[in-house]
Amino acid sequence: xxxxxxxxxxxxxxxxxxxxIKCTYSDSASNYFPWYKxxxxxxxxxxxxxxxxxxxxxxQRIAVTLNKTAKHFSLxxxxxxxxxxxxxxxxxxxxxxYFGTGTSLTVIx
Amino acid sequence: NAGVTQTPKFQVLKTGQSMTLQCAQDxxxxxxxxxxxxxxxxxRLIYYSAxxxxxxxxxxxxxxxxxxxxxxxxxxxxESAAPSQTSVYFCASSxxxxxxDTQYFGPGTRLTVL
Numbered sequence: 377x378x379x380x381x382x383x384x385x386x387x388x389x390x391x392x393x394x395x396x397i398k399c400t401y402s403d404s405a406s407n408y409f410p411w412y413k414x415x416x417x418x419x420x421x422x423x424x425x426x427x428x429x430x431x432x433x434x435x436q437r438i439a440v441t442l443n444k445t446a447k448h449f450s451l452x453x454x455x456x457x458x459x460x461x462x463x464x465x466x467x468x469x470x471x472x473x474y475f476g477t478g479t480s481l482t483v484i485x
Numbered sequence: 486n487a488g489v490t491q492t493p494k495f496q497v498l499k500t501g502q503s504m505t506l507q508c509a510q511d512x513x514x515x516x517x518x519x520x521x522x523x524x525x526x527x528x529r530l531i532y533y534s535a536x537x538x539x540x541x542x543x544x545x546x547x548x549x550x551x552x553x554x555x556x557x558x559x560x561x562x563x564e565s566a567a568p569s570q571t572s573v574y575f576c577a578s579s580x581x582x583x584x585x586d587t588q589y590f591g592p593g594t595r596l597t598v599l
Contacts, residue, residue, distance in 0.1 A: 377544065382527075408585035419575065419590040420528070427585055465527060469584045472543060473518075475527040 378403040380468050382476025389456050390484050397479045399466035400448040406468040409442060409449045414463045414478075423464075424451070456483045487511055489591035491576050497597045498566045506561040506594050508576030514589075516582030517559035518543075519551060521572040522593075528575065534559055535582040566598045 379402040389395050399409075407428040412420035426433045426440045426449065433440050437456075442449040453460055461483045466476040489510045498504055510517065518533040530543030534553040548570060550562045559578075563570060574594045579586040 380527075385525075406584075410587065412590075419592050421590070422587055425587065467528075471584055472530055472533065473528075473588060474544075475529070477525055477527040 378474040380474045380476045382466050386480045388482045395453045395456055397451045399476050401468040405470040408469040410467050411451050412465045458483050458485050491591040491594050495595050499599050502566050503564050509558045510578040514578040514580050516579045518577040519561045520575045523572050568598045571598045
């Protein structure tokens with residue numbers, strides 16, 4: 377099956393700085409790459425996604441880039457705020473979702 | 486519109502006991518999923534149901550059974566709980582279950598097996 381690796385496992389940034397989380401995947405058949413945010417004790421919630429026919433997608437302060445050749449995709453959060461503090465999961469999908477192991481982001485006020 | 490709901494929120498079992506986790510969605514979605522979330526492991530798919538009347542194994546199905554009761558409800562059963570099944574269980578649903586279909590998660594059930 378698919379293997380998704382996510383780095384870093386923890387990330388601390390100062391408020392207003394940018395944060396970048398990277399994921400790699402192994403199966404070239406994967407064609408959908410969602411990113412989920414999970415606050416402590418809450419359910420995962422979709423924040424942005426990208427399909428394999430697109431290289432980049434942006435939604436306000438959040439952007440995702442995809443490099444199909446290298447099989448990696450990244451989440452970029454600009455102008456970080458304390459409410460961005462959470463665990464972020466990437467996933468890759470071709471017949472089912474395979475999730476990365478998560479990145480705990482802390483934004484320091 | 487409650488979205489995806491799960492019961493119970495918390496459960497403590499002794500080794501060997503059985504229980505059923507319940508999941509329901511009111512979004513008229515065709516596909517439903519059960520995941521488990523363990524520290525440092527992310528979310529792993531246990532079973533899924535692409536449509537009413539069908540179920541399939543995911544990445545970690547051993548020790549579990551599922552029932553797609555109707556279009557709205559998808560239950561997960563532990564016949565003989567083991568400490569290794571201590572985890573947070575999430576149910577999810579999607580419109581049609583395709584590889585590019587967004588999944589919406591329930592609030593989770595925190596299960597402890599002693």
